[in-house]
Amino acid sequence: MFLQKLVSKDKIKLIHFVLVISGLNFLLFHFPFFSFVFNNLDYKSFTGISIVISLVVLMLVLNAFVFYLIYSASTLVGKCLTVLFFLVNSVAVYFVNSYNVIIDESMVGNVLNTNYAESSSFFSFKLILYIVFFGILPSIFVIKAAIVKDRLKKFLIKSSLTLVFIAVFIFANASNWLWIDKYSKQLGGLAMPWSYTVNLCRFYIHKAQENKEEILLPNATITNNEKSVVVLVIGESARSENFSLYGYKKNTNPYLSKTENLHTFKATSCATYTTAGVKCILEHTESDELYEILPNYLYRNNVDVIWRTTNWGEPPVHIKNYQTKEMLDKDCKGDGCNYDEVLITNLKQQILASTKSKILIVLHTSTSHGPTYSKKYPANFETFKPVCNSVELGNCSQTELVNAYDNTIVYTDYILHRIIEDLQQLKDYKSAMLFVSDHGESLGEKNLYMHGLPMSIAPNEQFDIPFIVWTSKDSKQLKPINTASQHHVFHSVLNFLDIKSPVYNEQLSIFK
Template sequence: MKKTNYFKWLWPKASLQITHFVLIMSLATFLLYHFPFFTFVLNNIDHCSRNGIILIISLVVLMLAVNALSYYIIFFLSRRIGKVLLVMSLLINAGALYFINTYGVIIDEGMIGNILNTNFEESGIFFSIRLMIYILFLGVLPGIYVIRITITKVPIKKFIITSCLTVVFILALVFANAGNWLWIDKNSKALGGLAMPWSYSVNTSLFYIHKYKKEQKEVLLPDAAIKDDTRSVMVLVIGESARRANFSLYGYGKNTNPLLSKVPNLFHFNATSCATYTTAGVKCILEHTGTDELYETLPNYLYRNGVEVIWRTTNWGEPPVHIDQYLNREALRSKCNGEGCNYDEVLLDGLKEQIMASKKNKILVILHTSTSHGPDYSKKYPSRFETFKPVCNSVELGNCTQKELINAYDNTIVYTDYILYKVIEDLKGLQGYNSSMIFVSDHGESLGEKNMYMHGMPLSIAPKEQYEIPFIVWASDSSKRLKPLNEVSQGHVFHSVLNFLGVQSPVYNEGLNIFSE
């Protein structure tokens, strides 16, 4: 009995070379599923300007090239598996597009978490005729085409040449748009949540990676011991995007450190960060050694070994913190009054009293600031700190003059100067304590040099502005002096804090300690 092929009338069998097939599918993916993506782009950029037109064209070309390259590699490796994956992708694209258009959602990591944590009974309420229409016309029918088509392979030499040239083209296009990286970074959540199939594929991967990291147990360090009863308090201030070049303490031409420059017993070292983004930079500051492993961090280690640890933050990107006294921005603001509560001064509200209320002899305070984080530098400080004018008030930094941009950033350094000065004044007011403050930034910042903005470049190719950071130390008269070091790193923090607080540990490294006996 002859078997009837019910799909013949839809699409007769055809044959295409893999190169032509992936170009067609990349174009189809772009046309069928990216209307919300480009609606968002057009609504959030001046699409009539020259720069706006260039960005839109670049995004179109980039999307076509990236999808085509991905399909090309998968189908070259296995046409059978490629078809299965592509058909699944088309069906998911259709469903995702339905939810984006119907509910205005963004398929980001949080939304993926919601989807994966929704049971079948709850998800049933979303099924509708309209959803079925989306699935049929934007998923099933294109899927039939993929199934029906015969794809012919290309020689491996041609595959390698084509792939390499495409990668070079994509990289060239990305770097040609360096001036738009800031806008893309600012809108990355929405752009990434609307780009198919990357919205759900990448964010699903991120969801499980972050879930694994949250469930991952820290590698505990060997037990430590407190060797004396001297009352000591160390305040570690972790700066955000503070680059060394703009601190007048380091020779900058504008007076961005009017208060710290007059403080006795203040020292500063040249330092570099081990990364150009917050999560890695903060991790590096808090760990005893540079590694990809999740070792017990400084606050957790000291807290477990009997030190009073206080963490106050207006930022994010911290490794897991397991202490009792952890206060984030919302908790701090709820108990704070005045203009400063809307800025990083909130970190200092009630801090002195909290230190004095401690019944322990050894205290570590960590203040994680956000003062110099762009792109809205001019919104990170109270108006009275607008020392340098005019300032850039736009989040599209490429639209500001270099002078306006640097003025706005420099004002965040002036505000940082004030916050650090206030910390030192609070420490001076503590009776009977040896006290010290260390300020170190998580990474630096680009301010338009070589058409680059903010941070996050791979360290191997990052400009020095993104990894040359300040490392500023103050010590009370009765505390230890500092070693005459020319260069330090974020790795010096862990061991210097242990030394200052008189904590003995098997992991202590005297070579990474800044204090002399």
């Protein structure tokens, strides 16, 4: 009886229609979404029940609100988009259920790069059933529905009330967002139709950024043939406050505190999130423009440049030797390969294999990124106990949370020590190691966690960062500067490698 009414010619109010559409979208296409939720959540606990209810309510209300706005603008456009969504959803859910895929940006890229022969191999009778029952049948209701739209006054009232409800609901469930943030990639890849819609946009945005022509800097000149190497380590969420090198009461730097020729500078980041922080580290001056970044610039000017990463968020890197964790894993041995130690796999050997006199190696780490700090280091580096093992940081004591974070700093200390050990063995090279973090981190101070607040209101914990420098004996001397910035990196590297450039700024170099 209900289905007969749905496909009848009876008129239906827009608000009722979008609620039905949202409900159908929820019921037909989100079994994989909630399977993932229940498999990664203690759904019998109060917190688990709260998160499930939050996800259900928000999914129903937000989808209905988006459809309401679209249909209010144009019924024809709304129907076309809804039919398209149902058809694509049915195919997407088929692949999710059949192959356990996540519709993230990389998967969208795979789909767009699949040729006919590959795509036709996935054709099956089961796929047709999905398209018919999950795509075509709901679309019949959409096409046949005679929708009565609201007048402007009612539209404004309903829209305003819905926005207020969404804002209040999100604020009331703020404690659940850390769990959602942890699994945001997986949840986003299973939420239909926004998984492929958003990631399709992201794919083309990033594609455009990759193809965007950099503003090239003036050519540089290598002034001598002396063998020199700089290892630039980009830290993730490392705040200087928790380094014993900066006066922290706990010994989080057992190796570096005993290392000769080690120097520290007070420093601040120019942002509180990774993409902007890394951009500042690599650019010659602060700008919204896409100027040629340090690795690209040096590579173009005949320096051997190697980029190794377990992270993401850097500007487009245009070099030959770009190495991901998966690539480094092939030659890595031991438990450390599951952590950032993978970045120093055969590091010394790669330097010695270089045929050029000037070398820059960039290691982009992820060691101190929350919320699961206790998962960022091997078990033997759990120096401070007890630790917070929950993604819900507010449920941990301050001691547990700080202990877990401090252990990531202890592990960072060890990795930097290993790098310095490798460089010390390169007797024929003038060597330097620079460690600079992309931004800091909040650990419950003022009831704030992690990072990302606008700089205008961000606390010091989110932008006070370590700037640690080691140099080999008889190499460049450092200036007695009090405070450094992320922009000091670009000019300091040029100075150390004896590279002359019109953009070089002596005031932004830490070396004499």
